[in-house]
Amino acid sequence: MNNSNFHKMIRMKRTLCHKYKQVKNGITESEKAFDRLDEAAPAASKKEWLASKRIAQSSRINNPAAMDVYEINIKKDNKKEIKLRLLEEGDSHKAAPAHRSVTTWISMGLAIEEAQIALVIKLRRIGRRTTGTQRLDIT
Numbered sequence: 001m002n003n004s005n006f007h008k009m010i011r012m013k014r015t016l017c018h019k020y021k022q023v024k025n026g027i028t029e030s031e032k033a034f035d036r037l038d039e040a041a042p043a044a045s046k047k048e049w050l051a052s053k054r055i056a057q058s059s060r061i062n063n064p065a066a067m068d069v070y071e072i073n074i075k076k077d078n079k080k081e082i083k084l085r086l087l088e089e090g091d092s093h094k095a096a097p098a099h100r101s102v103t104t105w106i107s108m109g110l111a112i113e114e115a116q117i118a119l120v121i122k123l124r125r126i127g128r129r130t131t132g133t134q135r136l137d138i139t
Helices: 002-040 043-059 064-070 079-090 102-126 132-138
Strands: none
Touching: 043 064, 079 102, 102 132
16 A cells, blocks of 8 residues: 555646646637637626625635626526527528528437438347348338
8 A cells, every 4th residue: 555655646746847837738728719709798797796796705704605607507407408499590490401401410410310310220239140020120
């Protein structure tokens, strides 16, 4: 046990140096991404965010609920809801096949992939030796 801990301690320097280099490289990328986000945000929203930040920071000791301003509220949609929304936006049912929206083609591609996965599962279940009915079903 002591030998294992000793080896961890010896190798820790190399690991920490490697992680430090990765973080150092990531800082510039993070700064660029932040600058792009900062430029895209409206000035009025920035002022509002800074005011709420100051209020939260000043009252966080007496009222921990003031820190809820930092809570991220993102509504997550499931796959079906996203498909339905994209299809409604594209209005693909009324369009001719040549003028269908991109969302229709994406939806069709996903359906084909799901069918392929189902076929692979069925093939694995059947095995190598198949009957005539199974071969006909597969084709």
